[in-house]
Amino acid sequence: MSPRGNRVVITGAGTINALAHDVAGTLEAFREGRCGITELDIRDKERLSIRIGGQVHNWDPEDRFNRQQIVLYDKFTQFTLLAAREAVAQSGLNFEGRLGYETGVILGTAGGGVNTWDENYRAVYEEGKNRVHPFVVPKLMNNAACSHVSMEFHLKGPSFTVATACASSNHAMGQAFHMVRSGMTKAMLTGGSESMLCFGGIKAWEGLRVMSKDACRPFSLNRNGMVQGEGAAVFVFEDYEHARARGAEILAEVVGFAMTSDAADIVMPSKHGAARAIAGALRDAGVNGEDVGYINAHGTGTAANDKTECAAVADVFGPHADRLMISSTKSMHGHLIGGTGAVELLACIMALRDGVIAPTIGYEEPDPECALDVVPNAARDAKVDVVLSNAFAFGGLNAVLALRRA
Amino acid sequence: MARSVQEKVIAIIAEQAVLEPSDVTMTSTLEDLGIDSLGLVESIFAIEEAFDISVPFNANDPGSSAFDISSVAAIVAAVEGLVAARAA
Numbered sequence: 001m002s003p004r005g006n007r008v009v010i011t012g013a014g015t016i017n018a019l020a021h022d023v024a025g026t027l028e029a030f031r032e033g034r035c036g037i038t039e040l041d042i043r044d045k046e047r048l049s050i051r052i053g054g055q056v057h058n059w060d061p062e063d064r065f066n067r068q069q070i071v072l073y074d075k076f077t078q079f080t081l082l083a084a085r086e087a088v089a090q091s092g093l094n095f096e097g098r099l100g101y102e103t104g105v106i107l108g109t110a111g112g113g114v115n116t117w118d119e120n121y122r123a124v125y126e127e128g129k130n131r132v133h134p135f136v137v138p139k140l141m142n143n144a145a146c147s148h149v150s151m152e153f154h155l156k157g158p159s160f161t162v163a164t165a166c167a168s169s170n171h172a173m174g175q176a177f178h179m180v181r182s183g184m185t186k187a188m189l190t191g192g193s194e195s196m197l198c199f200g201g202i203k204a205w206e207g208l209r210v211m212s213k214d215a216c217r218p219f220s221l222n223r224n225g226m227v228q229g230e231g232a233a234v235f236v237f238e239d240y241e242h243a244r245a246r247g248a249e250i251l252a253e254v255v256g257f258a259m260t261s262d263a264a265d266i267v268m269p270s271k272h273g274a275a276r277a278i279a280g281a282l283r284d285a286g287v288n289g290e291d292v293g294y295i296n297a298h299g300t301g302t303a304a305n306d307k308t309e310c311a312a313v314a315d316v317f318g319p320h321a322d323r324l325m326i327s328s329t330k331s332m333h334g335h336l337i338g339g340t341g342a343v344e345l346l347a348c349i350m351a352l353r354d355g356v357i358a359p360t361i362g363y364e365e366p367d368p369e370c371a372l373d374v375v376p377n378a379a380r381d382a383k384v385d386v387v388l389s390n391a392f393a394f395g396g397l398n399a400v401l402a403l404r405r406a
Numbered sequence: 407m408a409r410s411v412q413e414k415v416i417a418i419i420a421e422q423a424v425l426e427p428s429d430v431t432m433t434s435t436l437e438d439l440g441i442d443s444l445g446l447v448e449s450i451f452a453i454e455e456a457f458d459i460s461v462p463f464n465a466n467d468p469g470s471s472a473f474d475i476s477s478v479a480a481i482v483a484a485v486e487g488l489v490a491a492r493a494a
Contacts, residue, residue, distance in 0.1 A: 049460075209447050209465040225466045267444060303466040 004284070005181035007240035009406060010251040010349065012093070014086025016079050017231030017333045017343050018054035022086055026343070027350050029332060030358035031379045036333050037216060037227050044199045050211045053197050054229025054334025072135055073148065074113030075195040079232035079339075080145035081152060084189055088153055091236040092248060093187060095154045102185050104157030105150045106176045107234070108168025108192030110338030111201065112161075113140030118200040145193050149234070157185045166298070167259075168192050169233075169341035170391035170399035174257035176237045177401070186239050191342035193232035202228065208267070210302050216335070218299035218328035219306050219374040221365035226300045229334025233342035250406035252352045255386070256285025262396025269305055269392050274312035277398035281388060282316070285402040289317045292324055292402075293384025294351045296344045297374075298392045299328020299360065300335055307369040309390065314372070325382065327360040327375040341391040345401070348387045352405040355383050411457070411489060412482045418452045419478060432479040446475065453481075459488040 015022065018036030019029035029036065040053045061070050061078050073081070088095075095103055116139045123129045138144060143161040150159050158179060162172040169192030176190035196202070205211055205228060212225035243250055258280025262273035282289060298309055306328075314321045329347045336343055347358040356379050363376035389401045413427075420427040423439040430439065436446055443465060450461050450473075461484075462472045474480040 207447075207451070209450070209463055212464075212466075223466065224464055 006183055008177050008180045008237055008254045009240045009243050010235050010254065011238045011243050011248045012087035012089070012091030012236030013233070013251060013346060013349065014083035014090070015231065015233040015343055015346060016056060016082050017233070017336065018056055018229055019333050021082070023346060026346055027354070030329060030347055030350060031356055033359045033361045033378055034332060035361055040197060042198055048199065048202055048206065050202055050206050050213060052213070052227055053202070054227060054336070055197050056231055071133070072139055074116045074139050074144060075230075076109055076113060076193045076232070077145040077148050079195060079230070080107060080193040080234060081148060083191065083193070083232040083234040084149045084153065087189065087234045087236050091238070093236065093238070099186060100154040101156045103155045103187040103189070104179065104185055105146045105155050105159040105189045106162065106172045107146045107149070107190065108162045108164070108170070108172035108338045108342065109142055109145065109194055110163055110165045110168050111194060111196050112142035113144060114196045114201045115198045116140040118198040121200065149189055153189065155189060163338065164397045164399070165393035165395055166335070166337055166340060167391035167393035167397050167399040168338035170389065170401055171259060171397070173235070173237070173341065173345065173401060174259060174399055177254045177257050180237050180239050186242050188237045189234055190237055191232065191234040192339040194337045194339035195230045196337060197228060197230045212301060215362050216301040216331045217362040217364060218297065218301045218331050218360050219310070219367060219370040220363045221367040223301045223303065223306065226302055226330070227334045229330070229336045229340070231333070231336055231343060232339050233346060235342070235345065252349050252406055253404045254401065255287065255404045256281045256283070256402030257400070258284050259397070259399045262398070264396055266396075267394050269308040270396060271308050271311045271315065273396055273398050274309060274390070274392050275315045277400040278312060278316045278388065278390065281400040281402045285386070285404070287386050287402065289320050291386045292317070292388055293382065294348070294357055294387040295324060295326040296347050296387065296389045297326050297328045298390045299330055301328070301330060305392065307367070309392065310370045310372050321372060325357050325373050325375050325380070327358055329358050331361040341389060341399070345389055348389050348403050351384050351387050352403060355381055357382050357384070411486050414456055415453065415482045415485055416478065418449055418456060419481070422449045422452070430478060432477070432482070434478045436475060453485055457485060457489050459485070459492055461488065
């Protein structure tokens with residue numbers, strides 16, 4: 001045991017997002033700096049002023065689920081289950097025996113079954129129907145994905161869903177990390193999912209006037225807002241001794257986590273809240289700032305986030321801020337809101353395992369307020385030992401994870 | 407017509423700033439009136455609803471938006487332009 005508890009490692013990963021329907025395809029897109037943001041294909045698009053997104057294309061639930069499952073699975077649950085299947089298969093774990101009692105599920109989502117809300121409000125308000133399908137509630141609830149994962153894999157330990165807007169996944173993975181580290185569980189399935197790309201979901205975001213109509217360009221002087229994405233990523237977090245004893249392949253070690261609240265503004269970010277979370281994750285991991293080679297930024301592409309995040313990094317790391325790399329993969333897969341930290345953890349694992357740093361694409365003009373090495377437009381080969389993943393949510397809730405090379 | 411646009415815009419801004427309309431002058435800036443970024447987005451929404459127009463405004467880059475928010479007079483002029491364009 002380390003001074004803080006058991007060591008925690010990642011032994012499985014799965015995803016579906018705008019770039020690919022699996023981890024291998026997503027990492028390939030990261031290496032190529034490919035953009036998954038396209039014109040949206042959704043109902044009533046002509047009434048939207050925002051018409052682009054990181055949408056999952058070529059998705060037919062009937063390829064993956066039977067009719068009884070589809071009536072219960074909102075798209076955010078479908079995405080989660082697909083990602084969980086890939087992660088569990090990679091880990092090689094079987095939860096049917098005792099391990100199932102020692103493993104739980106903690107997932108993040110901001111909106112849960114937004115498509116189900118949207119479709120059924122349409123039915124009762126627009127179409128004037130007085131009856132909806134009997135499973136609307138179990139389909140839309142925010143914990144539906146978590147519960148279906150626990151049922152599919154026989155996971156009977158501590159399980160719940162975290163909703164902290166854009167930081168949901170990082171908060172979820174932080175909780176999962178704590179549970180394995182403390183010995184409360186042997187393993188956890190964790191990550192997050194989001195599927196808000198429907199008329200009501202986008203219309204709500206339009207209202208804030210922070211969305212870009214053309215592209216997500218984090219840290220670029222001409223950035224003009226965020227672009228929504230959808231999808232999921234799920235990981236298997238496992239007790240290191242347990243993983244080692246069975247000879248499992250270790251993708252990375254989770255070494256630190258910290259969370260803070262700005263207690264300041266419901267939408268504007270705070271440099272101090274972000275900096276305290278970053279510094280807290282370093283302290284929790286027992287690493288020095290100089291050890292950090294890469295940060296997967298929150299990097300939303302809004303004016304406010306990107307400059308505040310860069311200022312926070314500069315504050316925490318001092319002169320080392322100019323030597324580390326920081327990139328935002330939201331430029332490729334969009335902002336998955338409650339699922340974003342999970343998909344972005346894949347870029348952290350790629351940096352540690354493959355020595356490839358995912359780029360910030362769409363970068364066109366340097367911004368003096370974001371004067372860090374943002375790995376513009378092309379992936380880079382670099383050996384890094386420790387990486388961070390930032391998430392700073394609306395509501396001022398911040399969550400930062402630290403990972404180390406296995 | 408022009409006067410009523412001015413009166414309605416000032417009433418919307420005054421309500422957002424929690425002031426009397428008489429305290430809002432044409433040379434006031436939103437900053438003078440204590441309206442922050444959220445208050446601005448809410449004011450623009452109220453203007454769109456009041457005049458049935460769409461205001462081109464992106465909070466990421468207020469400076470380069472086609473909609474000039476540098477003063478109350480600028481906002482009134484911009485709204486008048488949008489109202490005229492809608493009527494045309």
